[in-house]
Amino acid sequence: MTQDTTDQIQQLVAALVSRESENPPGNESTVATFVRDWLRDHGVDASLIHEPDPDRPQVAARVGEGDPTVVLNGHIDVVPAGDRDQWSRPPYEGVVEDGALYGRGSADMKSGVAIAMLATVAFKERFERGDLDGSLVFHAAMGEETAEPGTKKLLEAGYDGDYGVVLEPTGMRTATSEKGLAWYEVTVEGDPSHASRPDLGDNAITNARPVLDALAEYDARVRERTDDLVGRAYATVTQFDAGTKENVVPETAVLTVDRRFLPAESIEEIDAELDGLLDDVAEEHGLDIDCRRTRTYESASIPVDSPLARVFREHSAALGDVDDAPWGIPASTDVRNLVNDADVEAITWGPGNLDQAHTFDEHIDLDEVRVALDVLEDALVEVFEAER
Template identity: 30%
Template sequence: MNKTELKQMLINEVENNKDELIELCSSLIQIPSENPPGDSTEISNFVADYLKKYDLGVEWHESSDKMYNLVSSIGDEDGKHLIYCGHTDVVPAGDLKKWDFDPFSGEVKDGWMLGRGASDMKAGLTGLIFAFSLLKRLNVQLPGKLSLAIVPDEETGGDFGVPWLLENGIIEGDGCLIAEPSSPLNPTIGQKGSYWFELEVFGEPGHGSLSPLAGKNAISDAVKAIHEIEKLWELEIEVPDEIKPLIEVSQRYMREVEKDRVKFQPVLEHVTVNVGTIEGGTKSNVIPESCKVQVDCRLPFGISEEEVTSFIEEKLNALNIDYTIRAFGFRSTANYTDAQDPVCKAITDNISFVTGKESYGVMQWASSDARHFRDYNIPVLQYGPAYLPSIHGYNEKVKVEQIVTCAKVYIAAVVDFLYTK
């Protein structure tokens, strides 16, 4: 059996067993694994028990209280090594009254899988687990190693999932596929950087009836500072030449595929600025002596966190205000994997093989665990089933057909990646 015949056989097996695939996805959605609080005990036990049914050994790694990383491997240790990666945590369901259905029902209705995590990313995680177990059940003799890494702590940007596994040398490989939500034909192979910071502005308290002649109003100064910080968007940034093809194809994607995103094309080349929270003052009749503002900036290729900080400081120093800046949360530089890397080719080629349609990698304007793999020189991309408008919102859902398609791509990509030297 040649590679093409093997891939087609595996794709047929996914199709023949798709009812089990969908049932597994429903079961995962029915397990609340909201983060916060981040307790992955129940869902980790379920996944481990499922794998053990097919004689797949599972390593447990508790990185923090009730946060479990599961790792399982099959194949030849001496060959190439591909990592399947997915997270078990989901964002909180929020106000249940705003859902049209039980967010933890895992119900299938009118061709849609319903529930919290359906798109982000229990459908993708299901596809990885199912493809991994199917290779074992079919006794496919892989000429390389395939590892399944299931992590607990992605949605809060925490350190107890992928970063913890990499830092402790528990996983390493020649390529990685993360089943994060993506467009059906366009995996994400690059990401903007992230820079979250808190600006604290200091004033002098006084009686509100004497403002602005008395005291120094920290909130007023913070408003002036925000106005200057928002000028980051106006910066002209020189994108490195090697990145320009990725920017261009990503903008093409926004014009031709996700057409509702046409207006967002500029975000790929600009620093975005979101003033997310502001807190200051004690009472309306007291001049506030402090004000805290939290800002989320996403950085394109061509600019660093240090350069952004320098720009902000130059602008704020000119205001003659008293302030400090403290970085927190998501922090990374823009990063990508070359479209011609074997792991990217394995996915895009097999999206085309399964669907008969053109596939190409694009850039993501947000961040994920992919950046951590790239920090360890592991080529990585993201591809998973999703209804993108529903992610992190009410009434999250994904098309059942897409769950099946992605699982077929996952299992076929293993063949192309591991059987190619």
């Protein structure tokens, strides 16, 4: 790789990170416009796609013609930076120190988007020279952090393919499966009263105690469910909201349950489990409890011996000294849309450490990004050549 390419990687990742695209609320527009313009400036006919939200565009492009078609997918939204005082470097300046680039989204996953952009330009030139047959589709999707159908809409718009690579930070390990994620909002009712006369009310926080106990027991049970690739299942209470004022007995308590589930579990089964558990608590303690699922990322998997996975494992091990054992990612990504909605043979693979996602001082090693671009291009060449 030339010094020009090395500098281009750093500049491109920094440019993406410096354009804030927090979700919520969903500020992808500035980044989407930058990505579209950058690709057009480099000869790629990229488009802004205004579905599913006209105010939050995403980007799609296709280069080459014919089969096979490989989709490179990345999301451009990032989680909020949070308390800026907790960052030792500004979250939206793309500061580089000791070979690492710092900023929100540097690992999750604007470095992945950057190498997808560079690969799209490189393969456009290869296709035009006649070096390879096939086509490459590029996605810069909105809404991944909040399970919105950005990638799904891009696929429905015709930007699909035979194979797919979702460029999340996996340390260049090749994931052929991923956990699912469902969020549940559990509301426990009570009756308000003045705190000077608490017995006139029915404290929703007190009512929530047996619910919390039951959820803790449920979590202990589901942790016994494991998958060889993605690990164990979880049911974690992540939020608790109750009370309107210091001197008012709360009338409601609202809990959020984060349920991480395995490819062998179905969302319908999980809904039934939680409904049954909460019905039992309500009956035993005379409580009014409501439960609703607010967001869902389905689990997804393809065979571990998938030809696409094999190619990426081999090239990652050769250039990046990466573990080439079959593996699944414990997080949830848009790979589910490619596999489940569009029947695309897709993996999750990309530069960066998943442990950096959503953290203060999020950063990525630029050397790894450089290696990842080489691995990506070499693996794609093998995929295209295998079909000639």
